[in-house]
Each structure stands twice: as structure tokens, then as C-alpha cells.
Amino acid sequence: MQTFFIVAILALGFLVTFQIAKASEYVAVIRGADKARKQTNKINGFLLLVFLILGMIGVYYCNERLAGKILPFGSAASDHGLLIDRMLKITIIITGIVFFITQVLLFWYCFKYQESEKRKAFYFPHNNKLEIIWTVIPAIALTVLVGFGIIYWFRITGDAPKDASVVEVTGSQFKWEFRYPGDDKILGKKYFKNYNAVNNPLGQLWDDPANRDDVYVTGEPMHLVVNKPVKLVIGAKDVIHDVGLSHFRMKMDAVPGTPTTMWFTPTKTSRQMKEETGNPDFVYEISCDQMCGQGHWSMRGEIIVETQEEFDVWMAKKKSMYYTSFPELDPSNKKAPAIADSSAAKPVAMLQAGK
Amino acid sequence: MSEALHVHSGVEVGHDVHHDDHHGHHHQSFISKYVFSMDHKTIGKQFLITGIVWAIIGGLFSVLFRLQLGFPGQSFPILETFFGHWAKGGTIHPEFYYALVTMHGTVLVFFVLTAGLSGTFANILIPLQIGARDMASPFLNMLSYWFFFMASIVMLSSLFIQTGPASGGWTMYPPLSALHDASLGSKAGADMWLISMALFIVSSLLGGLNYISTILNMRTKGMSMTRLPLPIWAMFFTAVLGVLSFPVLLSGAILLLFDRNLGTSFYLSDIVVAGNILPNEGGSAILFQHLFWFLGHPEVYIILLPAMGMVSEILSVNSRKPIFGYMAMLGSLFAIAILAFLVWAHHMFVTGLNPFLGSVFVLLTLLIAVPSAIKVFNWLTTLWRGNIRFTPATLFAIGFVSLFISGGLTGIFLGNSTIDIHLHDTMFVVAHFHIVMGVASFFGMFAGVYHWYPKMFGRYLNSTLGYIHFWVTICGAYLIFWPMHYEGLAGMPRRYLDKSIWQAFNQFADLDKMITIVSIVVFAVQLMFVFNFFYSIFKGRKVTSTNPWGANTLEWTTPINPGHGNWTGEIPEVHRWPYDYGKDGREFIPQTEPISASESKH
Numbered sequence: 036m037q038t039f040f041i042v043a044i045l046a047l048g049f050l051v052t053f054q055i056a057k058a059s060e061y062v063a064v065i066r067g068a069d070k071a072r073k074q075t076n077k078i079n080g081f082l083l084l085v086f087l088i089l090g091m092i093g094v095y096y097c098n099e100r101l102a103g104k105i106l107p108f109g110s111a112a113s114d115h116g117l118l119i120d121r122m123l124k125i126t127i128i129i130t131g132i133v134f135f136i137t138q139v140l141l142f143w144y145c146f147k148y149q150e151s152e153k154r155k156a157f158y159f160p161h162n163n164k165l166e167i168i169w170t171v172i173p174a175i176a177l178t179v180l181v182g183f184g185i186i187y188w189f190r191i192t193g194d195a196p197k198d199a200s201v202v203e204v205t206g207s208q209f210k211w212e213f214r215y216p217g218d219d220k221i222l223g224k225k226y227f228k229n230y231n232a233v234n235n236p237l238g239q240l241w242d243d244p245a246n247r248d249d250v251y252v253t254g255e256p257m258h259l260v261v262n263k264p265v266k267l268v269i270g271a272k273d274v275i276h277d278v279g280l281s282h283f284r285m286k287m288d289a290v291p292g293t294p295t296t297m298w299f300t301p302t303k304t305s306r307q308m309k310e311e312t313g314n315p316d317f318v319y320e321i322s323c324d325q326m327c328g329q330g331h332w333s334m335r336g337e338i339i340v341e342t343q344e345e346f347d348v349w350m351a352k353k354k355s356m357y358y359t360s361f362p363e364l365d366p367s368n369k370k371a372p373a374i375a376d377s378s379a380a381k382p383v384a385m386l387q388a389g390k
Numbered sequence: 391m392s393e394a395l396h397v398h399s400g401v402e403v404g405h406d407v408h409h410d411d412h413h414g415h416h417h418q419s420f421i422s423k424y425v426f427s428m429d430h431k432t433i434g435k436q437f438l439i440t441g442i443v444w445a446i447i448g449g450l451f452s453v454l455f456r457l458q459l460g461f462p463g464q465s466f467p468i469l470e471t472f473f474g475h476w477a478k479g480g481t482i483h484p485e486f487y488y489a490l491v492t493m494h495g496t497v498l499v500f501f502v503l504t505a506g507l508s509g510t511f512a513n514i515l516i517p518l519q520i521g522a523r524d525m526a527s528p529f530l531n532m533l534s535y536w537f538f539f540m541a542s543i544v545m546l547s548s549l550f551i552q553t554g555p556a557s558g559g560w561t562m563y564p565p566l567s568a569l570h571d572a573s574l575g576s577k578a579g580a581d582m583w584l585i586s587m588a589l590f591i592v593s594s595l596l597g598g599l600n601y602i603s604t605i606l607n608m609r610t611k612g613m614s615m616t617r618l619p620l621p622i623w624a625m626f627f628t629a630v631l632g633v634l635s636f637p638v639l640l641s642g643a644i645l646l647l648f649d650r651n652l653g654t655s656f657y658l659s660d661i662v663v664a665g666n667i668l669p670n671e672g673g674s675a676i677l678f679q680h681l682f683w684f685l686g687h688p689e690v691y692i693i694l695l696p697a698m699g700m701v702s703e704i705l706s707v708n709s710r711k712p713i714f715g716y717m718a719m720l721g722s723l724f725a726i727a728i729l730a731f732l733v734w735a736h737h738m739f740v741t742g743l744n745p746f747l748g749s750v751f752v753l754l755t756l757l758i759a760v761p762s763a764i765k766v767f768n769w770l771t772t773l774w775r776g777n778i779r780f781t782p783a784t785l786f787a788i789g790f791v792s793l794f795i796s797g798g799l800t801g802i803f804l805g806n807s808t809i810d811i812h813l814h815d816t817m818f819v820v821a822h823f824h825i826v827m828g829v830a831s832f833f834g835m836f837a838g839v840y841h842w843y844p845k846m847f848g849r850y851l852n853s854t855l856g857y858i859h860f861w862v863t864i865c866g867a868y869l870i871f872w873p874m875h876y877e878g879l880a881g882m883p884r885r886y887l888d889k890s891i892w893q894a895f896n897q898f899a900d901l902d903k904m905i906t907i908v909s910i911v912v913f914a915v916q917l918m919f920v921f922n923f924f925y926s927i928f929k930g931r932k933v934t935s936t937n938p939w940g941a942n943t944l945e946w947t948t949p950i951n952p953g954h955g956n957w958t959g960e961i962p963e964v965h966r967w968p969y970d971y972g973k974d975g976r977e978f979i980p981q982t983e984p985i986s987a988s989e990s991k992h
């Protein structure tokens with residue numbers, strides 16, 4: 036019923052508009068096309084000026100309404116995020132000035148130089164000096180932007196500090212899985228053909244000793260330590276995903292077959308963010324930013340940023356994937372032998388994994 | 391003389407003879423005149439009308455997915471009536487949503503703004519403005535349209551297959567688009583998408599080669615390259631861009647077809663999909679992105695340049711003033727065409743691209759803003775101290791400049807890799823390219839249609855409807871896309887059909903509602919334009935003079951309804967550049983008028 040009404044109203048509105056439009060064409064013919072044209076010309080010239088003024092008010096109003104909904108520039112929750120915020124600010128100022136000047140000139144000229152009997156158009160085909168000036172000025176402005184941009188870019192994409200902690204993030208339709216390297220601080224090798232939904236979701240190679248203590252986490256937030264650089268090693272199992280961390284202003288694609296990395300230092304704990312945003316339920320979110328199939332929009336993960344002590348308490352409760360998959364080898368289940376001998380029980384997966 | 395369509399006369403392509411005012415054709419059947427026509431004007435109209443049909447379809451898709459975005463979860467029973475299991479219970483199924491988004495992008499970028507825009511105006515304007523009877527090869531020109539038509543048929547059929555059309559986004563990144571199990575749209579729909587694109591590429595190569603050779607070889611006497619009107623220069627660079635970059639997309643598409651159907655591993659490696667371990671190793675998913683964007687970035691300029699050219703012409707004619715800085719306009723077109731090939735990786739800053747390479751692409755990308763800025767300043771100066779007539783075409787041209795400024799400036803955010811880390815694949819990108827490419831090019835296209843409609847059909851469009859069309863569309867475009875930047879600044883990813891589960895992104899519900907409502911209004915007004923278009927072909931006010939806008943270029947020296955061959959007598963000779971408006975106190979001096987001894991120099 037509602038749809039019917041909407042369609043009916045649209046049709047009616049259309050009909051009325053069309054009749055008016057046709058009538059005005061006839062009237063124009065009767066009154067003299069030239070006179071009618073001059074009148075509409077005045078109306079449109081005036082409307083262009085109105086559009087400029089309302090438009091500028093609109094830009095201001097829009098900013099008032101919406102600026103509060105985004106994490107304010109300068110309050111990004113990571114060190115790299117602050118650089119990005121600064122770059123954004125510089126860019127907004129420079130482009131804002133250009134935007135204002137050019138739009139004002141455009142609509143003002145249209146209004147001012149609308150057709151009039153009193154004026155003759157000024158024959159002005161070119162002027163080298165002007166043209167050089169407005170080639171050089173944008174070039175300088177852009178050099179400034181490129182300069183800052185590239186300095187920040189290299190800082191952000193440069194090598195992670197040696198003491199950075201490492202977390203592996205793996206995307207797949209439509210979830211995130213994390214792996215912590217454990218005490219040896221080394222992520223064990225993996226090979227996708229070792230994948231097994233039940234006991235080896237990441238395809239770890241069990242004969243790599245570095246894998247023994249790697250902790251697998253999924254279905255709960257990733258935990259990070261505040262003020263400690265972290266390097267994310269990012270991959271995907273099926274299609275391309277993207278680890279988007281809007282509060283940290285960071286982002287990196289997760290590409291099957293080609294691991295990528297990204298590092299940053301979270302600077303605010305989740306608790307601090309709750310206070311700062313006045314939202315007791317605040318969470319850091321991981322969004323998938325690369326179209327990855329029908330669940331793309333719901334591919335959500337969470338991050339908790341906490342102190343080292345809190346992190347240690349959380350980590351202490353975790354068991355490595357190796358011992359979860361092979362509980363009989365877990366020293367805490369058996370009295371002896373303390374360390375599983377890799378030749379004692381060869382996991383099935385290893386037989387296939389030649390590499 | 392306009393009633394004389396069916397009267398015999400002797401004008402054939404290449405013949406300069408003519409008998410009287412009557413011109414038409416010997417024994418032309420309906421089929422050879424309107425269907426398999428080799429007349430560039432008819433082919434242009436075919437491109438335009440097919441483009442309009444596609445624009446309605448593609449626009450309707452966007453209204454549908456905007457309904458989902460503005461009113462997530464709400465049921466619209468009418469959707470189930472039309473789309474069955476794709477919209478069970480009246481809500482849009484996610485697969486359906488992504489299919490709509492993908493088809494919207496593909497259709498508008500390729501079928502409407504490439505074929506419908508440059509196909510139309512290259513065909514109509516090139517021979518008319520350079521003074522040629524037709525294209526270098528009218529036959530290939532006809533084939534170009536029919537390949538486009540076939541591409542359209544294949545794409546259209548893909549909408550009706552069981553598993554639906556392609557749904558991996560208009561960029562069709564593998565592995566998503568390569569793996570049958572990754573999504574419904576990656577089954578038969580993706581193959582049809584690729585086949586359709588291959589046909590489309592053939593069409594645009596045939597068209598492009600024809601445009602280039604026509605412009606280079608078939609100019610009338612006196613029409614040196616620097617006397618060409620700017621739309622022709624723009625079409626020329628457009629064609630060059632297309633000819634050099636479309637083959638790369640073709641190769642990318644063919645490799646993807648192989649990966650999909652023949653078990654090759656160009657783009658595939660280390661994949662476990664839907665629980666199955668695939669055998670592929672050693673491919674690179676990123677390779678496709680390089681191939682895609684090597685076309686994809688020039689493609690956005692393929693869409694924009696013709697609009698720029700027409701806007702330059704229309705602004706000059708209607709401000710009764712020469713275009714300011716003709717040579718600078720040419721130079722900047724040239725610079726844009728070159729740079730367009732050197733910036734593609736700015737779409738890939740966060741794919742794991744080598745940071746040094748990234749910084750080179752930042753430099754080249756921001757460099758392209760310089761010629762863009764030059765063009766804007768030149769348009770502004772063209773308006774300065776003019777005597778501007780606000781025809782609907784002029785208004786759309788002015789709107790184009792405004793949108794190009796807005797969207798070009800947001801390009802400077804995205805071209806800076808540092809900022810792009812935050813903004814990549816967010817709604818900010820969507821806002822950027824809709825303003826600068828989508829809406830701006832549409833404005834250029836509308837300007838062209840309003841301006842050259844009298845040449846195409848011998849009648850005027852209703853200008854009151856034209857004014858309404860302009861004002862609603864420009865207000866709507868800014869209302870829709872300006873606030874969208876804020877969603878992007880908040881980090882909201884693109885292609886999210888429901889944001890309610892996201893704490894960071896669910897605060898824009900009101901905004902999304904507003905955008906949806908405005909886009910429905912804007913869509914309705916476009917339908918009004920379409921109505922105006924078809925109505926005026928038959929019932930519009932008739933054109934009574936050959937040169938209704940008082941313009942200098944050659945198309946206005948042809949009869950009101952030119953037959954095949956365009957000029958009834960000899961093709962006129964050209965003596966000057968096309969922009970002598972307001973010179974020596976004369977309102978306009980057509981290109982055909984010899985330079986007089988007393989004339990001032992410029």
C-alpha cells in the first residue's frame with residue numbers, strides 16, 4: 036500500500052512538472068524566446084549564487100553534525116596513527132583553502148558575469164604569466180604534501196623495532212585467527228596443505244620446534260600490550276581480506292600465499308579509551324576492509340590493549356596448539372619425559388609435508 | 391527540409407555531389423538505416439540509447455542496495471515479489487547485495503560512462519567537428535557497437551542465471567572471483583562477466599583505433615591539429631589511453647578465466663577454501679591487481695577526458711569567450727594521459743607493496759594533480775569577464791567544474807599513501823570517485839546531450855525540465871556524497887551492508903537513511919530526463935537555424951538534419967581555431983571564415 040502511494044505521488048509530481056515545463060515552453064514562444072531566455076538566465080544566475088552560499092553553510096553544518104562521530108584527529112590510539120592524523124590535518128588545511136577559493140570564484144564569476152546587454156565578453160585567450168603562476172603554486176603545495184607524506188610513510192612502513200612483539204593474524208571467510216609465538220618469540224613454520232579443521236587450523240608444521248609453544252587464539256579478542264611495539268604478520272587462507280584497525284589508523288591486506296606485515300605501538304589501553312570516549316563498552320575493532328564474500332560486512336574481530344601484567348596473566352592461561360592437538364605429549368599432562376621427542380610420535384600431518 | 395527524410399537524393403559517403411536541399415538515402419531499408427547502420431551519427435545514437443538503458447538498470451541497482459543501507463533489516467515485500475529467493479521476506483540477501491553492487495559498478499563504469507559516453511560523443515562529434523564524412527572505417531565502427539551490444543547481452547543474461555551474476559566487486563579481485571566455492575557469484579556469473587568484458591574490450595579497441603585514425607587522417611582542409619576543438623583532442627587522448635591499456639585488462643581477464651576453468655595458478659597459491667585444500671601453488675593474487683589497475687586507472691580518465699573536452703567547449707561557447715589557455719589545456723590533457731599510465735599502484739598501497747615503490751607512486755600520483763589544477767584555473771578564467779548564457783548544458787558544465795574540484799581535492803588525500811593507510815577501502819574512496827568520476831562525468835555527458843541534442847535530433851530538449859534536472863541532481867549529488875567522506879574518515883569500510891554490529895561504524899544510521907532518500911529522489915529525476923529525451927525526439931521544439939548556439943565549430947555548418955555524409959556540398963575549409971568568440975567586437979567567428987587583413991592577432 037505504502038509503495039503504491041509513493042509511486043502514485045511520484046507519478047503525479049512528475050505529471051505536474053511535465054505540464055508546467057511544456058506550458059513554459061509555449062509561453063516562451065508567445066512572449067518571445069529571447070526575452071524568456073533572458074529571464075531564466077537571471078534566475079539561474081541567482082540560483083548559482085544561492086547554491087554557493089547554502090553549500091558553504093551546508094559544509095559547515097555537516098561538519099558540526101558529523102565531526103563528533105569520528106575519533107577526533109590527533110587522538111588516534113597508536114604512534115603511527117598520530118602521524119596519519121597530522122598528515123590529515125595538513126592536507127585538510129591546504130585542500131580546504133583551495134576548495135574555498137576555487138568554489139567561491141566559480142559560482143561568483145557565474146553570477147557576476149551572467150549575460151547582460153551592457154557587457155561584451157573580454158577576448159582573453161591566454162596569458163603566459165598567469166599560467167606559469169598557477170602551475171608553480173600547486174606544484175609547491177603538492178611538494179609540501181608529498182614531502183611530509185613520504186617521510187611519514189617511510190616511518191610507518193619501515194622495519195619494526197627488534198624488541199617488538201609478534202602476533203600472526205590469519206583471515207578466512209569470515210573470521211580472524213591469531214597466533215602468538217610463545218616463549219621463543221618465533222612463529223613456527225606452516226604449510227597450507229597441513230591444514231586440518233580439527234587440530235591444525237593454521238597448517239603448522241609440527242616438526243618445527245618453534246611451533247611447540249605457539250599459542251592459537253580464535254573467537255576471542257587479540258590481546259596487545261600498551262606502549263609496546265607490535266608487529267602483525269598477516270595472511271589469509273582463502274581470499275584476500277584486510278586487517279583494518281580504524282582506531283589505530285592502520286590497515287594491511289591479508290593475501291593468501293603472500294604474507295604481509297604491519298607494525299605500530301598501541302598507546303592507549305582499552306580502559307583508557309573507555310574513559311576518553313565516555314563509552315563504558317568501548318572496544319577496539321578489527322574490520323575486514325577488503326571485499327571477501329557474502330559475510331564481508333560481518334567479519335569482525337576485537338582487540339584488548341592492556342598492561343604487560345594483565346597480558347601475562349591472560350597468556351599464562353593459554354596452551355599451545357601443539358599440546359592441544361597432542362595432549363599425550365604435553366608435559367603438564369605426563370610426569371615424564373619433560374620434552375616431547377619429535378621422533379616419538381610423528382604427527383600425521385608431517386608425513387605429507389615434505390617441506 | 392526536415393520533412394525530406396525519404397526523398398531521393400544523391401548523397402553517398404565520399405561523394406561530394408548534391409542536388410538540392412533534400413538529402414536522404416537511396417533505398418535504405420529500416421535495418422540498414424537504423425539497425426546495422428554505418429552512419430557515425432546513428433551509431434553514436436545507438437551507443438547513447440544503449441547507455442541510457444544501462445544507466446537506468448545500473449541506477450536502479452543502486453537504489454535497491456541503498457534501500458538496504460538506509461533501512462537495514464526492514465522488509466520491503468515488493469522486493470520479494472520481484473526477486474524471489476534473492477530477497478526472501480523482503481530483505482536483500484547478502485549475496486544479492488554484493489551482486490547488485492558489482493553489477494552497478496561494472497555497468498556504470500564500462501557500459502554507461504565508457505561506451506555510453508565516449509562511444510556516443512566520439513562518434514557524433516569526431517567526423518562533424520573535424521570535417522569528415524564519416525569515420526575512417528564505418529564498418530569497424532558498426533562492429534564496435536555490435537560487440538558492445540553482445541557484451542551487453544552476455545552481462546544481462548548473467549543476471550538471470552540460477553547462481554546470479556558476478557559478485558566480487560567491479561574490480562573482480564581473485565581469489566574471490568577465481569574460486570567457485572568462495573561465493574555464489576564466483577560460479578557461472580564470473581565466467582560470464584569475464585566473457586562480457588572480453589567482448590567489451592574488443593568493442594572499445596575497434597572504436598578507439600577508428601577514432602585515432604579518423605582524427606589523424608581525415609581532417610578537412612585547414613584543420614591542423616592545433617585548430618581542433620578541445621572535445622576532439624580529449625577523444626583522441628581517450629582513445630589512445632584505451633588502446634594502450636584495455637589489452638592489459640584483456641590479458642588479466644583471460645588468465646583469470648584459465649585459473650577458473652583450466653586449473654592454472656596465475657593468481658592462486660596456498661588456498662584452503664570451504665574446508666578444501668587446493669593444489670595451486672606459486673601464483674600471485676596481487677598480479678591481477680596490477681593488471682587490473684594498469685587499465686583501471688587510465689580507465690577513470692577514459693571516462694573523464696571526454697567530459698572535460700565537452701565541458702571546455704560548452705563553457706567557451708556559452709560564456710561567449712575563447713577557452714582560456716588552449717595550449718595549456720592541450721598540454722595538461724597530454725600530461726594527464728601520460729601520467730595516467732604511471733600511477734596505477736596508488737590503488738594498492740596496502741597490499742604489501744614495497745614501501746619504496748609506494749613512495750614513487752605517491753610522487754607520480756600527486757604530480758597528476760598539477761595538470762588537473764591547471765584545467766580548473768583555465769575554466770575559471772574562461773568564465774571570468776564572460777557574458778554567460780545559462781543553458782542547461784552550461785549549468786551542467788559549471789556543475790562539472792565544481793564536482794571536479796571537490797573530487798580532485800579528495801584525490802590528494804588518497805594519493806598520499808600515509809593517509810591512504812587509513813582511508814583505503816573506506817567510504818571515503820567511494821565518495822571520492824563518485825564525485826570526481828561518477829557524477830562529474832555524468833554532468834559532462836548531460837552537458838553534451840543538452841548541447842548537441844539539436845544536432846542529433848533536429849529538436850531541443852525541454853529546457854525547464856533541463857533546469858529542474860540540473861538543480862535537483864547537483865544538490866542531490868552533494869547531499870549524497872559529501873557527508874559520506876565522514877563515514878570514511880571514521881574508518882567505515884566500503885561494501886558493508888549492515889553496520890549495526892560495529893561500534894565504530896553504527897553511528898551513521900540517520901545519515902545513511904538521508905542518503906538513501908535523496909538517492910531515490912535523484913534517481914526519479916533522472917527518469918524524468920530520460921522521459922524528456924525520448925519525448926523530445928518526437929515532440930520537442932524544432933530547431934530552426936543551423937547554428938542555434940552561435941558556435942564556431944564545423945558541426946553547425948551542416949544542415950539541421952544532416953544525412954549520411956554530413957555536408958550536402960563540399961566539406962567546408964577551415965581558416966582559424968575554434969574559439970574566436972568576442973574577438974574584435976564580433977560575437978563569434980566561425981572556423982570557416984577566412985582571417986581578414988584587419989583582424990587583430992592573439
Ligand code: HEM
Pocket residue numbers: 561690691693694736737755756758759762797798799800801802804805806810813814815819822823826827
Ligand atoms: C587529483 C587527482 C586524483 C588523485 C590524486 C586520485 C587518487 C586516488 C587514489 C589514491 C585512489 C585509491 C584510493 C584507495 O583505494 O585507497 C583513488 C581511487 C579512485 N579514483 Fe581517484 N584520484 C584523482 C582523480 C580521480 C579522477 C579524475 C577520477 C576519475 C575520473 C578518479 C577515479 C577514481 C576511482 C574510480 C577510484 C576508486 C576505484 C575503486 O577502488 O573502486 N580519481 N583515487
Ligand SMILES: [Cu+2]
Pocket residue numbers: 206207209275276277323324325326327331334
Ligand atoms: Cu574478509
Ligand SMILES: [Cu+2]
Pocket residue numbers: 686687690733734736737
Ligand atoms: Cu587511480
